[in-house]
Structure formats: C-alpha cells, structure tokens
Amino acid sequence: MLFYILLTLNQAFAHPVTFKGGLAVTSIHRPKMTMSQVNYTVHRNVAVATSYVRMENPAGDLNMPALHANILLKRWNALGSQGNLYGLIGAGINTPSLSSTWTDELRGFVGVQADYETQKIYTAANVIGFPSLNDMNDLPYMARYRFGIAPYIAKYDEFQIWVVGQVEYMPTMQDTPIVTPMLRYFYRTVLWETGVSLDGTYWFQMMAHF
Amino acid sequence: MLLGLWLSLSMAFAETTSDIEVLVKGMVCSFCVQGVEKKFSGEDAVEKVEVKLDESKVLLWIKDDQSLADDTINRLIKDAGYNVESITRTETSSTPTPDTPPPAK
Numbered sequence: 001m002l003f004y005i006l007l008t009l010n011q012a013f014a015h016p017v018t019f020k021g022g023l024a025v026t027s028i029h030r031p032k033m034t035m036s037q038v039n040y041t042v043h044r045n046v047a048v049a050t051s052y053v054r055m056e057n058p059a060g061d062l063n064m065p066a067l068h069a070n071i072l073l074k075r076w077n078a079l080g081s082q083g084n085l086y087g088l089i090g091a092g093i094n095t096p097s098l099s100s101t102w103t104d105e106l107r108g109f110v111g112v113q114a115d116y117e118t119q120k121i122y123t124a125a126n127v128i129g130f131p132s133l134n135d136m137n138d139l140p141y142m143a144r145y146r147f148g149i150a151p152y153i154a155k156y157d158e159f160q161i162w163v164v165g166q167v168e169y170m171p172t173m174q175d176t177p178i179v180t181p182m183l184r185y186f187y188r189t190v191l192w193e194t195g196v197s198l199d200g201t202y203w204f205q206m207m208a209h210f
Numbered sequence: 211m212l213l214g215l216w217l218s219l220s221m222a223f224a225e226t227t228s229d230i231e232v233l234v235k236g237m238v239c240s241f242c243v244q245g246v247e248k249k250f251s252g253e254d255a256v257e258k259v260e261v262k263l264d265e266s267k268v269l270l271w272i273k274d275d276q277s278l279a280d281d282t283i284n285r286l287i288k289d290a291g292y293n294v295e296s297i298t299r300t301e302t303s304s305t306p307t308p309d310t311p312p313p314a315k
Contacts, residue, residue, distance in 0.1 A: 015241065017291075018291070019245030020289045044290075044291055075236070077293045078235050078236065079266050079295060080238065081238060117238050117239065119263070155264065156240050160240070187240075188244070209241050209244055
C-alpha cells in the first residue's frame with residue numbers, strides 16, 4: 001500500500017535534500033501562511049536548514065524561525081523516475097504577535113515527506129508539525145498532497161510548465177481543506193508556482209537551487 | 211571533394227561523440243541535471259559534461275592524456291543522489307582505471 005501511495009505521489013513543495021554541496025532556497029506564500037526555507041546539503045542524505053513559518057490561527061499565531069535537519073531516509077532511483085522519503089527534525093522559537101493568546105515558547109519542527117516523479121508526472125505528500133514542548137496537545141500542523149502533470153517534456157534549457165492540483169489541510173487555521181489548482185513554471189534551476197484556491201486565496205511559491 | 215567531405219564528417223563526428231556515456235537511474239528534472247553537471251565539472255579530467263535528461267544519460271568528454279575511473283564516476287553520480295545503470299566507453303577513450311593524473315606542467 002505504501003509503495004502504491006509513493007507511486008501515485010511526487011516531487012515536493014521544497015526539496016529537503018539536494019546534492020552534496022547544493023544550496024536550495026524556497027518560499028511559499030498564502031494570505032495567512034508563509035513558509036520559507038534555506039537548506040544546504042552536507043551529505044547526499046542530510047541537509048542542514050533554517051526555516052521561517054507564519055500561520056495566522058484563530059487560537060494563536062505561529063511566527064517561528066527554526067533550525068532543523070532534513071534527512072533523506074530512502075530514495076528509489078529507476079531509469080526515468082525517482083521516489084523519496086524524507087524526515088525533518090528540529091526546533092524553533094515561536095514569537096506570536098501581541099494580540100495572540102499564544103506566548104513565546106520553544107516549539108518542535110518535525111515533518112515527513114514522500115514524493116515520486118517522472119518527467120511526465122509528479123506527486124508528493126507532506127506533513128509538518130510545530131508541537132509545543134509544554135503541551136503536546138498543542139500541535140499546529142500543515143498537511144499537503146499534490147499531483148502534477150507535464151503537458152510536454154522540455155529539455156534543460158527549455159521552459160517547462162506543469163499543471164498541478166493540491167489539497168492542503170491546516171486545521172488550526174481553517175476547518176476545511178484548501179483545494180488549489182496551479183501552474184508550475186520551471187526554467188533551468190528556478191521554479192515558480194502560482195495558483196488560486198477554490199475559496200479564492202492565492203498560492204505563490206518560488207524555489208531555486210545553487 | 212570526397213576527401214573534403216570525409217574530413218568534414220570526421221571533424222563533426224569527433225566534436226560530437228563523447229568519450230564516456232553513463233546511463234543514470236533517478237534523473238528526472240532540471241535540478242537533477244544541475245547536480246550532476248556540478249559534480250563532473252569539478253573533476254580535473256573532465257573537459258565537458260552534457261546531460262541528456264530525456265535519455266537518462268550523462269555524456270563526458272575527457273581531456274587528452276587523462277581518464278576517469280568507473281569508481282570515480284560511480285561516486286560522483288552517487289554524491290549527486292543517483293545510481294549508475296551502465297558506463298559505456300568509446301574505443302578511443304582512455305583506460306578506465308585508475309584515474310590518470312594530469313600531465314606535469
């Protein structure tokens with residue numbers, strides 16, 4: 001079953017681990033959510049990363065810079081396809097706004113991500129949580145699943161477009177899942193995504209590798 | 211005229227045929243191409259590297275009097291995050307192992 005899920009999943013929202021010596025920058029923006037990350041791959045299976053997370057929750061804001069490790073737990077390489085399983089672990093200090101009921105505190109930064117891609121399709125799922133170290137029931141998290149199709153296959157120097165559908169669930173922020181169709185633009189090592197959810201909120205992501 | 215044509219074809223062939231062709235498992239996007247190119251570009255023996263994503267191939271041109279061992283190719287591909295399926299060398303390419311050091315200057 002897990003293998004089937006991985007086969008119907010793929011390439012990520014961010015690349016947690018790239019290549020040894022590789023630097024990746026990614027930033028996701030929504031009206032009530034921001035998630036930015038810079039990671040540097042120190043080993044082919046491990047990257048050190050810093051992230052900034054903002055979530056505007058009715059119960060309290062998340063406004064948290066974090067340090068964490070991204071670990072490639074397993075990679076399946078085949079001719080023309082790749083599947084990955086990643087784990088993310090670290091911590092950050094949440095400094096919510098003055099109007100928030102939450103207070104400054106140390107929170108965990110933990111996540112898991114699975115993806116699978118070929119040159120024609122990609123699919124990915126991830127869950128990232130920010131548990132309070134004082135109260136384990138206080139666990140804001142974001143979960144995403146997406147599926148993308150490339151209408152054509154571009155070469156490295158050519159402009160590539162993907163059509164992507166995404167479902168997000170951030171229960172501390174919104175009761176209902178957010179469904180977002182979007183377009184992904186890919187040129188060399190820079191990627192952009194733009195979309196508008198079915199309830200009218202925008203999605204923007206930028207990713208670059210160096 | 212025939213000689214001229216033969217020479218032109220020979221030169222074109224010499225310019226476009228790589229010394230080593232590596233079939234790689236796991237390469238699927240431009241980010242993959244970048245990682246592989248960076249790894250091989252840092253090798254002294256490599257004159258030129260080209261990645262054919264649609265064919266899952268890495269083409270390598272090796273400098274005169276130098277060579278690149280299979281072990282080195284395997285290590286570089288692995289560091290980039292992928293796996294080697296096969297390594298094919300043209301008849302004119304250098305002996306695969308060990309790496310030939312650059313000539314003394």
